[in-house]
Each structure stands twice: as structure tokens, then as C-alpha cells.
Amino acid sequence: MAEFEPRIVGFLCNWCTYAAADTAGVSRMAQPPNVDVIRVMCTGRVDPVFILKAFAEGADGVIVSGCHPPGDCHYQEGNFKTFRRMPLVEMLLQQYGIEKGRFHWGWISGAEAPKWAQLVRDFTEQVRELGPLNWKQQIESKE
């Protein structure tokens, strides 16, 4: 059996974490290629549906990352919506039986490229440890 490669979806805000990820790439910081980055204008834009759908369609892990509150947000209070919403998403995922280690949300500014690279390395290993989630197979189960 081929070694399991985690598939991770990252929702990054355009103004902070996406910039950090971009810088990390341009600066050739070592990071595994397991995170598929989806750029959103603000983490306040990340509907819980995005996260649930990522898991339902085969993601093994999900990252939501944006600007540090308070004050860094390009829209002033977009990240407030994130920190009001994400704890509830965490609780929900736990009830769905999705391990805590498969979901990360937090803040990485545009100036913190090494922090992004570190997160990608750590999170990928963490999800690799947890193994494949395989939600699709569960949904297709006959009973």
C-alpha cells in the first residue's frame, strides 16, 4: 500500500495568511505540498459549509487562517466573525466524530511566512498520524 498522503484544504485570507503563504513559497521555505490553498477575501467569509463540504468531499484536514485580531483585519472586524464562529464549528466537528487535530483555525500575518511554513509542516504530520478520514466512502456505505 502506498504511503498515505494527507489532503488538506486551507482557507486563507487574502490580506494576511495568503500573503504569508505566498512569501513562504517565494522564499523557498521547506513545506510539504499537502495543503491546497483557497484564497478568500476574509476569514469572516468562511461559511461553515466550506469546512463541512471539504470534509464531506475527501479532505483529511482543514485550516482556516487570517489576520490577527484586533486591528489587523483589512475590514476591521471580519476576523471577529471568525473567532465567534469557529469555536462553534469545533464543537460541531467533535460531535461528528472528526478528531480535533484535523481542524485548525488561527492567525498568521503577512509578515509571518516562517510561521505559515511551520504550521504546514506540523499540521501535515499531525493529520498524517490521524490517517485518512474517507468521509465519501462512509456516505456511500449501503447501510
Place this chain on the structure above:
Amino acid sequence: MADKLKLGLYWAASCGGCEIAIVELREKILDLDAAADILFWPCAMDFKYKDVEAMPDGHMDVCLFNGAIRTSENEEIAHLLRAKSKVLVAFGSCAHEGCIPGLANLFDRQSIFARAYLEVPTVDNPEGILPQTSFQVPEGEITIPRFYNTVKTLDQVEDVDYYVPGCPPQAPQIWAVIEAILGGELPPKGSVVGASPNKTVCDECKHNREEKRIKKFYRPHEIIPDHETCLFDQGIICSGPATRAGCGALCTQVDMPCRGCYGPAPGVIDQGAALLSAVASVVDADTEEEAARIIGEVVDPAGTFYRFGLPASLLHRRKLETRD
């Protein structure tokens, strides 16, 4: 006069409330009887599955199917009724989106059996006997249907023409659907009928909405709500913003929060996620710590946000630990 409409009604995993809802038509049930022949209605009249099996395919004009798919019997009858009916309607919340029986998707067969047959204090089962699909007796083998790990909606096992939401569907809405069928005014396949095409429960609710800012959430038994103010504004989690209109906002009329039985509002992919967003958006917290404290008081998010729609949600169920 043309032949009378041939109607079938069935209950799968349901409580019987949908049948009561049909009786709630009151004297109009006589009009229904005048306009339609009921060929199959196990709850109210004596029919056997073999009566249905003997019908030619497509014999019934309309079948109103209530109840979720919990067992192999439910699924088998769903296939049978699909074959024998020209129009198959998922009738009521269970068939539409899983409803209360669907909350069992937070568990699996093994844990449900353990709870129901072993752990419940009122159960006396010293030998620890659990249901078996087949059992040998001197006269031969007896069988019962298989209890699935996962509750499914009707459209997850069969092709469905229309959906009538509600737990149960409200009688005037049922009558409107029946009239539409009798008049031959059928909407496009896949439509949700007997409910609003474009509104949420909030649009029908009489309480006054203002800008919501919540420092503390209350469960219904913890507060006596004010009759004028929006229940959400008072800190009671109400499914109104995420739920399709059609019931007439019955619950909020008596100051009980909407529980979401009419299913996701038009255009909403996942009712629970929509309600989660609504709940999070009213939290009055400007620091992460305060937000976490207020949000942490929400008891049972999955059961609250998906009270009627877990099987129809994006993830369908809790992760299955064991596959037997």
C-alpha cells in the same frame, strides 16, 4: 368522469404524526375520499405488502411516503412503492431530511442496541440478547429486517418526485398539495411543495427583530420570553433564520423558538451550517476569550442545528468507528 385518483400512503421510520396530520384535514378528508381511492395505507386500513406487489408497475398515481429509512424493510418498501407509483412524494420531515429519527446518526447500530437492549435501567435482559436478523426455531427460520447503522432520507435510496416538509406537514398545506395534484398542476420534479418557495420562518414571525447582540444564550426552559421581541434577540436559539417558511410560524406565535422542521430555507445547502452562522453572528464579544465563553454555553450544537436534518446534511452522520 375520469377515474378517481389512486392514492397510496406509507409510513417507514416515523412517529405516526404525519398520519395524524392527514386526519387533521378534518371534514376535507371526505373530499379526499370522494376524489381518490386509497389503495394502500397500513396505518389506517388493512393492507398487506402482497397487495402492493400484485399491482402492475405505475398503478398508483401518487404515493405519499412518510418516515425515514431506518431498516432494510423501510428500504425494500421504498423501492416497491417507487415501482408501483407514478409520483413518489417524500411526505414530512422524516422522508424529506431524516427528522428526529435521524439524530440517531450521532450513534451507530452497536451503540443504539447497547443502549436500548442492555443499558436502559428499565430493561430486564440478563442474557444480553440483541436483535438478530435471522433465528432458528423448530418450525424453521424466522427473520426480521436489518437495522441499519445510518438513517437515510427517502431520496438517498430512491428517486423522489416531490418533497412536502414539516414535522408534521400542516393540514392546510397538505390540502393545497392534494388540490394541486387533483388539478394536475404539478410543479417541476424535485420541487419542495406545500411550503414557501422563497421565504424563511422569520418572514412569517410576528416578533420584532432588532440588531441582535447576545451575551448569554438561554434554553427555552431557562427563560420566560417576552412576547413582542424576537426570540433570538432574547438569547434563545431559534431556527427561524435558517428554516423554510410554510408553517405560519406556529411555534414562535406561542413564544417557543422555531425548531427547524420545515427544513433548510430555499437556497441553503446545509441547514445546520446556516444556523450555526446565525448563532455565531449574534455573539456580543470583542475578544476571543469572551466569544469562546459565550459560545461554550451552547449545549449540543449538532442536536440543535440539525434537529430535523442530520441525515440530509453535508456529512450525513457521525464518523463510523466500527464497520460490521
